[in-house]
Amino acid sequence: MVEVGAEHGVDARKCLHDTGISPEMLHGGSNTVVSGTQELAVAANLVTATGNASGVGLAVGERLSLRAYGVWGFALLTCPTVRGAVDFAMQYLPLTYAVTGLSMRVSGGEACLIVDDDCSSAALRPFLVEREIAVTAGILRTILGESPPSMRVELRLPRSPSVDYEKALGTPVRFNAPHNAIIADVAVLDLPLPQSDPLTMTVCERACRSLLSERCSPCVTQNVRTIIAEGVTDAGLIAARLHLSARTLRRYLAAEGTSLRHLVDEARRAKAIELMTLHRLSVEQIALRLGYADAATFIRAFRRWTGTTPGAYAVHQPSRP
Structure with missing residues (x-):
């Protein structure tokens, strides 16, 4: 991308601006690792500097x-x-x-x-x-x-x-x-x-x-957990936050032994148990908080997560003052 930028009159430092990459790092051989986020940042700089000119992507692709x-x-x-x-x-x-x-x-x-x-x-x-x-x-x-x-x-x-x-x-x-x-x-x-x-x-x-x-960075799963904790569960939105396509996000998570559905279920299960045991909310209130259409849908999900119903689960938890 830097080479193509130079052909369009774009200085290397402009291509690399605010990416954490210096021109010297590009000659570091195998000791230099550029992340996907940094790569997309360079691409954004190149596209901006060339005025979103047609054919720039072709020129980069031909070099690969x-x-x-x-x-x-x-x-x-x-x-x-x-x-x-x-x-x-x-x-x-x-x-x-x-x-x-x-x-x-x-x-x-x-x-x-x-x-x-x-x-x-x-x-x-x-x-x-x-x-x-x-x-x-x-x-x-x-x-x-x-x-x-x-x-x-x-x-x-x-x-x-x-x-x-x-x-x-x-x-x-x-x-x-x-x-x-x-x-x-x-x-x-x-x-x-x-x-x-x-x-x-x-x-x-x-x-x-x-x-x-x-x-496949082990940080991907943790980053997805952080985004889910903010209330975002849509695959496309999560992928965009991580500068990935939805398919690439799924592949990374699969390589780490998990999936987006598993992580969303994990977060909802933890939140449901917190609302049930610490805040003593009703099943209907928890279902509403977690975005379920009704209590029955939430109960089915909870049974899938824990093997039991919310009521039965709550009975076996120690009482709190």
């Missing part, structure tokens, strides 16, 4: 070759087919730079890899979509050795006369589409990859599994 993804990228090369590479990529997506959601849909003889930008900041959305589309198209070309003849790109973005999207992506592009996606004949999924190697793939997957465990 498969080598930039380390063992994750190497693993994709060794998968048996395109389908296997897509499945592997999705499973270990948190190891990449992707901050938008990605999903695969097969319909009408076509495979559609959709870039979900709904949870992205409106200001960053065009940049992130361009970047993810450029990266994904580049990865597909690399693992196959060429772009599939049937491949095309559809973007929700309007066409910019100043950017040659077709040349940058090496494929036809349709604008003002209902989604952002890379589309190809479904037969492409079963194409064999020229560098497939089952043994090497097994070794790479083991390494990716280990990296996923190390890199």
